Amino acid sequence: MPQLIAGNWKMHCLTADAIALAEAVAAGAAGITAELLVCPTALHVAAVAKALAGSPVAVGGQDCHQTPQGAHTGDIAAPMLRDAGASYVILGHSERRQNHDETDELIREKTIAAVEAGLTPIVCVGETLDQRTGGQETEVVGWQIAGSLPKPFAGVVAYEPVWAIGTGKTATEQDVATMHAFIREELVRQFGEDGHGIRILYGGSVKASNAAALLAVPHVGGALVGGASLKADEFLTIARAARSG
């Protein structure tokens, strides 16, 4: 399976910037064997999907509601993302866990809603600095996997240590190797043989200069890239560092 290189644009870009960024990524995608994905704000999914039509670059959302429709002011339903051209959705990002008090149970409900709408969920897990300092990182991630992923699970897991997001601090290759091996073990324990086939992305200050080393770590199935995905050249350089199989 090729690695998946996903850009999480977070709350960045006005419409014209989002279209220009998408077009620049698509223009440089030829010859890249990794799967490419960009996740703009929900407001820009349709415009970005239109800009990427005919290119190998997929589009995803950054969140969805746990129900397919209803009286939920300000929320976005998974079928709406699908209708706008998304094929993936990021769920349970630490910024949503922290800023919107999202629990594992809610994330599991959102994940089920995403799959029912035909989206591939990318479910994020990861420990805070305090949890790592306290030696609880695997326990925390194990609980997040058990609580956030429905059974069966038709999606992707992204390991993002919270202390490495947007800080410039990247987990060491050894940290990533240890945690990804643990996550694989947990996935196999919880999902049986299917656990071997679930992609596990690494996210947290991935950039052009560290991508090749991080993407070479066993059980790393790709990267979830924040800041560096806002520059097409850097995002494409990361994608070129990906393993193709």
Ligand SMILES: O=C[C@H](O)COP(=O)(O)O
């Ligand atoms: O979803 C992406 C992650 O939060 C990583 O963000 P970052 O690459 O800016 O550290």
